[in-house]
Amino acid sequence: MCGIAGIINHQASEEKSLLIKMSEFLRHRGPDASGTYAQGPASLAHTRLSIIDLNSGDQPIHNENKTIWIVFNGEIFNYPELKNQLLAKGHKFYTKTDTEVIIHLYEEFGTQLFDHLNGQFAFAIWDQNTEELLLGRDRMGIRPLFYCHNHHRLVFASEIKAIFADNTIPRQIDPANLSDIFTCWATLGDQTCFKNIFQIPPGHYARFSKKGLKIKQYWQLPFGKKIYQERSVEDWREELNQLLLDATRIRLRADVPVGAYLSGGIDSTYTSALVKNNFNNKLCTFSVGFSDKQFDESYFQKKAVDYLGTDHKTISCSYNDIGKIFPKVIWHTETPIIRTAPAPLMMLSQLVRENNFKVVLTGEGADEVFAGYNIFKEDKVRRFWAKNPDSRIRPRLLEKLYPYIFSQNNSKAVRFLELFFKKGMMDLDSPVYSHMLRWENTSHLKQFFSKDLKNQTSDLADFTNRYTKTLPDDFMSWDTLSRAQYIENKIFLSNYLLSSQGDRMAMANSIEGRYPFLDHRVIEFAAKLPPHIRMNGMTEKYILKKAAEGLIPSELINRPKQPYRAPISQAFLGDTHHEYVHELLSEKIIHEYGYFDPQKTSRLVKKCQQQKGKLLSERENMALVGILSTQLLDFHFIKNPQTT
Amino acid sequence: MDKTKEKIRSFMIENFLFGEDIDLKDDTSFLEEGIIDSTGVLELIEYLEEEFNIQIDDEDLIPENLDSLNNLEQFISKLLKTS
Known part of the structure; x- marks a missing residue:
């Protein structure tokens, strides 16, 4: 496991000092060794966490005639088998690494190489022969890969902080993507929370040459293929x-x-x-x-x-x-x-x-x-309940799903709680039926956005429309569990x-x-x-x-499924005083940073303090950590950027 | 009884809307509008019991009694009369 970074500039040469600076931001990903390659339009950097071939596996690694170079983060787990196949085809290896296998697969199969890999990876291959960069990311997105593209120049890295080592790249939190995070917990597709910083989506690769940047999908989630077999x-x-x-x-x-x-x-x-x-x-x-x-x-x-x-x-x-x-x-x-x-x-x-x-x-x-999550069961229960909306028995299934919501203290308000889960229950034709309730509940956190931010963001209907458009054409013909699992x-x-x-x-x-x-x-x-x-x-x-x-x-x-969760409000406004919390959540700093409404945030903090750090509502807990983490992000990356 | 409704309105605005007096009409459904989430209801019950010095029975904790300012006003009024 490692960190990778690089710059491809088809018009001008790059300072090596920038490449070094980028790799310094990735030192935690690879503390054991580092290496660079710089020739022509390409500069590549690597920080290494030595796991396979400890003695001779330093990167960048090249092919037989040193015309193809790679920096690689991750593991190819089937590399011994692939190596044997490549040796049989006459390829020569100078290390015992899985990294070198990718180079020769590229020589052999070009961008079809991904079909052969079983692993978790993000890599960059520079081909001097074609003056083209190939960026690849594993099927599920286990390893990260970000980039910033500006006409003839592309900067990429395992982490965004390394891209920001380049002072010419603007740092700005993207309001639309922040709004998505405050709806579904994450950004969508190739987006990140920073403007003009993108990620190679899972199961995709990108090619960058003088002709420009092209991104292509090589694998898609196999749910909904309707190839179910009847077996015992x-x-x-x-x-x-x-x-x-x-x-x-x-x-x-x-x-x-x-x-x-x-x-x-x-x-x-x-x-x-x-x-x-x-x-x-x-x-x-x-x-x-x-x-x-x-x-x-x-x-x-x-x-x-x-x-x-x-x-x-x-x-x-x-x-x-x-x-x-x-x-x-x-x-x-x-x-x-x-x-x-x-x-x-x-x-x-x-x-x-x-x-x-x-x-x-x-x-x-x-x-x-x-299909282990409660959200899959919740989808099933709500669909079951929707067949008989007046049933008093069917909603009781929810109590088994969410014992921490229907807990002893809340149990007396059970009918009230049930109604919460009834919301939108009859919208059975919605492609995102399984997730609407979660998104609807989470999107209420946006009530804390400042007026300015609200003006730059859209509502839940826009979000669901946007997301629905990305779903496969035949999505509604899938079974409901596959739909929920896909999302x-x-x-x-x-x-x-x-x-x-x-x-x-x-x-x-x-x-x-x-x-x-x-x-x-x-x-x-x-x-x-x-x-x-x-x-x-x-x-x-x-x-x-x-x-x-x-x-x-x-x-x-x-045992009953227990979702992995951790305390929120008490961690920040409980018995222990954390100076940064009070500073970043103060009306003055909230106003200065501009993302959130200072008065509302102040009321939330006050409410939390009055209850000795213990907020009762899940939504308020999420709001508190959402606000604090956004403030911290701005502090780290925009207001006080680290030099290394 | 307007006083009861206004007290509850102030509580709702301060505690669930964090000061923003948006469209909290007398018949706005707290659940439909997402003003209260699944775990926030307990806070409302605690407030009502403390503020109006009443004891709310489990069987009364239903949306018909709790899910709008109008419903709450009627419910509290009924409880205060019988106590």
């Missing part, structure tokens, strides 16, 4: 077990030890069990717990550890820890966030680093791929979970996460499962639970 549950289960075994096996390929995150849920316990039983009996696992028991899963983590017998390390996260680490979190997310969940994951990656590990397996992706994968997984909670929190401490559930073979397998095999009745991740039977404790398989 046992058949599906067996195939899944074999697939996940192989997906896990190739993700252990490294010249350094590989550990694993253990959350106490079924996903990470399952992959850890596969490792422990088949590949590494001395597996080290890592977990984070919370001092606030509402969020803590230590009980289940201990169950998993006791059963698997791993060498386990854990860290406890308090309100104060989150408040303290939050400015650093936003420096790395490079986007506003409306939950604090990334913060404990940054602490967790630090724990991993302190124990001298560089690589961990995680269970990320299973909820999206195998969740496309927006939440790629643009929030894998970035703000995934890559950025791990790489902040030079840790590489690997995701067996996001092996493209596993995703393609899941997409061809009939919907009732993914979610059976109200049993989420049905086939995965079947696959896990006998491998992990049944208590972990049958």
Whole structure:
């Protein structure tokens, strides 16, 4: 795992000092080595986290006659097999890396090379022969790749901060994209929260030559293909077990030890069990717990550890820890966030680093791929309820989904709460039916936007229209679960979970996460499962639970789904005073930065303080962290830009 | 009873609209307009019980009693009369 950066300028030469400066901003992604290439229109930089071929794998790496050069971030897990094929075709290798495999695949297949890769990657290939740059990103967007394009010049990097090393590139938060984040938690498509800074979307590549920039999709999410096969549950289960075994096996390929995150849920316990039983009996696992028991899963983590017998390390996260680490979190997310969940994951990656590990397996992706989230069940319950809107029984299913909303304190207002979920329930023809309620609720956070910002943003109807236009033509002919999973994968997984909670929190401490559930073979397998095999009745991740039977404790398989969440308001305005919170949320600074309404924000802060940091409403909690993270983003990247 | 309605209106504006007196009409549905979210309702109940010194039974916590200024006024008025 590494950081990559570069500049292609077809009209003028670039200062090498800028390239060096860019790579310095990516030092945390690659603390072990660095290298550059500069010739003609191309300048490439690389910072290395050494994982494969520790002695001779420094980058940039070139082909046999040094006319094709690559900087690469990530892993190609099937590289030994690919290398054998390329050797048989006569290619010569000078390293033992997976990086060099990509170069020769490019020589052999051009842009068809992506079909051969099983991995998580972002890379840039400079071809001197054609004077063309190829930027490529993995299918699900596990590794990041950003760029800024201006006619003859293109600047790219693993993180936006490296692009901003170039002082000529303007820094401005894009109001429209900020509005999208305050609706669906993330930006859409190739957008970022900064104006004129784009990302290569997952499953896409870009070619940049004198003729300009062309972006093309090479893989799309396979949901909705209607290739369901009628097979027995046992058949599906067996195939899944074999697939996940192989997906896990190739993700252990490294010249350094590989550990694993253990959350106490079924996903990470399952992959850890596969490792422990088949590949590494001395597996080290890592977990984070919370001092606030509402969020803590230590009980289940201990169950998993006791059963698997791993060498386990854990860290406890308090309100104060989150408040303290939050400015650093936003420096790395490079986007506003409306939950604090990334913060404990940054602490967790630090724990991993302190124990001298560089690589961990995680269970990320299973909820999206195998339909584990409550939003999929909520969609099902609301559709079921809509068939008999006056039913008193049907809405009671919601209580099982959201025990923390229908908690003891709230239980007496149950009918009131049910009505909240009834909103828009009869809009069954909406392509985004599954997500409308979440987006509608989140978009109310925009009430805190300043008048000026409100004038530059659009409403929820515009957002849903825009998003709906990006959906595949035959989307409405898909089953409803596949529709919901597609939206969740496309927006939440790629643009929030894998970035703000995934890559950025791990790489902040030079840790590489690997995701067996996001092996493209596993995703393609899941997409061809009939919907009732993914979610059976109200049993989420049905086939995965079947696959896990006998491998992990049944208590972990049958436990109610607990979404991973972290405390919000108490972390910032609770018992511990955080100076930056008070400063950035003060009326003066809110007014100066201009994104939010100073009086409204002040009332929110006051309300929170009066309740000793404890805001009651989910929406108010999200508003608080959304405002604070936007202020921090502006502080880090616009008002007080770091020089290195 | 206008006083009751105005008290609740002020509370709603201060606590859920953070000072913005938008279109909070007497018959505006708090749920339909998204003024209260799924977890904010408890705050409203706590306020009503404290401010008007009343005890609200579970079976009365229904939208017909709580989901607009008009509904709340009628409901509180009924409760105060019977107490």
